[in-house]
Amino acid sequence: MIIFDTETTDLVTSSDAPLHTQPKIIELFALKVDDVSWEIKGELELLIDPKMAITEEITKITGIKDEDVRGKGEFPEHYNVINDFWLGEAHSVGHNLTFDCDMLEIELRRIGKVTRFPWSKNRHCTVEDSEHYMGRRLKLIDLHTYLFGVGFEQAHRARNDVMATYRCAKEMASRGDLNIS
Numbered sequence: 001m002i003i004f005d006t007e008t009t010d011l012v013t014s015s016d017a018p019l020h021t022q023p024k025i026i027e028l029f030a031l032k033v034d035d036v037s038w039e040i041k042g043e044l045e046l047l048i049d050p051k052m053a054i055t056e057e058i059t060k061i062t063g064i065k066d067e068d069v070r071g072k073g074e075f076p077e078h079y080n081v082i083n084d085f086w087l088g089e090a091h092s093v094g095h096n097l098t099f100d101c102d103m104l105e106i107e108l109r110r111i112g113k114v115t116r117f118p119w120s121k122n123r124h125c126t127v128e129d130s131e132h133y134m135g136r137r138l139k140l141i142d143l144h145t146y147l148f149g150v151g152f153e154q155a156h157r158a159r160n161d162v163m164a165t166y167r168c169a170k171e172m173a174s175r176g177d178l179n180i181s
Helices: 056-062 075-086 097-110 140-148 158-174
Strands: 002-008 025-033 040-047 091-094 122-125
Touching: 002 056, 002 097, 002 158, 025 056, 025 075, 025 097, 025 158, 040 075, 040 158, 075 097, 091 097, 091 158, 097 122, 140 158
Parallel strands: 002 091, 091 122
Antiparallel strands: 002 025, 025 040
16 A cells, blocks of 8 residues: 655646646655555655745745755656556555645646556545544544544654554554555
């Protein structure tokens, strides 16, 4: 299974909007996890140069600045390593997974690789699968606090969000609330 998160230059606009108006991924972190044992088998961490200025608002949320991504390579330069990392994995997991899959699809559309990407057949969203805990959609930090009694540091950085999602998904699976099989 792949557990992943992206940080981006903005939020996704309408799917009808031209590609050049859609945001870009500036950070991607993914864990490869055994579907049964939950053992971490690998990780992928990328900063990606969007070739555009990162707004103050995004820097305030993520802590990522222009100088952090400058020269790190644009998305097409990272495509092969991302593709190889996903290859053969049947499950994708994320917190608000639709957003991250949409962002990945936007980047893949820009380079004509959407249908060539090894998308996982099964998608599991910890936001959707945890709504019954408090009767509403929970932010990742709120879900983590609900499950473990404590939040986590540096939310909105891909690595930290994925590690928190990993802990939450593993706990949710042990409770029967996330079915990875």
